[in-house]
Amino acid sequence: MPVYSEEDCEGALFMAKWPSGYRCPRCVHPQYYNVASKGRKLFECISCGHQTSLTAGTVLEGTRTPLCKWFQAMYLMQIGISAKLLSELIQVTYKTAWLMNHKLRYAIEQWDRELPLQGQLQLLGEFYGYEFSRHFSSISADAEQRAQPVIVGASIVESTGTMTNLKIKRMECAGSVPEDSGELERFLRNHAVHAVDRAGEVKVFDRRDRRERSALHAIWTDAVRWLARTFGGIGPKHLQAYLDEFCFRRVLRNESMAELIGLCGRTNTIINRDLVGKRAGIQPIRRGRKYTNSRRKVAS
Numbered sequence: 001m002p003v004y005s006e007e008d009c010e011g012a013l014f015m016a017k018w019p020s021g022y023r024c025p026r027c028v029h030p031q032y033y034n035v036a037s038k039g040r041k042l043f044e045c046i047s048c049g050h051q052t053s054l055t056a057g058t059v060l061e062g063t064r065t066p067l068c069k070w071f072q073a074m075y076l077m078q079i080g081i082s083a084k085l086l087s088e089l090i091q092v093t094y095k096t097a098w099l100m101n102h103k104l105r106y107a108i109e110q111w112d113r114e115l116p117l118q119g120q121l122q123l124l125g126e127f128y129g130y131e132f133s134r135h136f137s138s139i140s141a142d143a144e145q146r147a148q149p150v151i152v153g154a155s156i157v158e159s160t161g162t163m164t165n166l167k168i169k170r171m172e173c174a175g176s177v178p179e180d181s182g183e184l185e186r187f188l189r190n191h192a193v194h195a196v197d198r199a200g201e202v203k204v205f206d207r208r209d210r211r212e213r214s215a216l217h218a219i220w221t222d223a224v225r226w227l228a229r230t231f232g233g234i235g236p237k238h239l240q241a242y243l244d245e246f247c248f249r250r251v252l253r254n255e256s257m258a259e260l261i262g263l264c265g266r267t268n269t270i271i272n273r274d275l276v277g278k279r280a281g282i283q284p285i286r287r288g289r290k291y292t293n294s295r296r297k298v299a300s
């Protein structure tokens, strides 16, 4: 695992948060003084005196964990590990590691919303639950737990077979069947662009058809295997966040860490209460105006 310096991490997060240079969050002035308060590094606006920190307004807001550990957690999210293993590797408590992983997944949720499926689509309805967990020898499989219907959808370049985007979504309605045409339509409406009148561009695979195994079947098997081996299976409450993480990694591959740093810099804070309880919607940071003047003066 790489070791990062705090300065390098600050530089990377600065670029993610202010890609065209510092902007005062109150008056958008582009110049600041470096100041320190109670050991924290702050940016003080030259114009209005407003002080802000690097993590303020980002998904890392309020963290007391050093940035270098956050960056190691982002690095490890390229593999997808449990909070328990993360806590051992970067030397934080289990609770901290759990929250870090979930805050990163919250940032990934933003990526998911910004990037709907488009072009030629392939869909596969599946179930996640006991029978899969049992199949892969999960230790925490709960026999009473109902199987969760999910839809696996991918944007495919037909000529080359290359997958350019992937989403796996748990169906909202309890007891719904993933191959139901209403559910497939709902999936397209929520997660694909120009979803209307595009029946010819969508290929739907049947999970029960053993003769026609598609790339989507293989992807789904990988997802189930990862959930079983790494976490011993995941319950319905947080399943969607883990599936989004899987898709993020699968689509971005080597670029996933750079993308995650960018997302952390521009995704608004989620408070821990929201994370543990019902998952709240994402509020992207609003950038009201475009600024062309990126000249920056640092005085201290």
Ligand SMILES: [Zn+2]
Pocket (backbone or CB within 6 Å): 024, 025, 026, 027, 028, 029, 045, 046, 047, 048, 049, 050
């Ligand atoms: Zn200001």
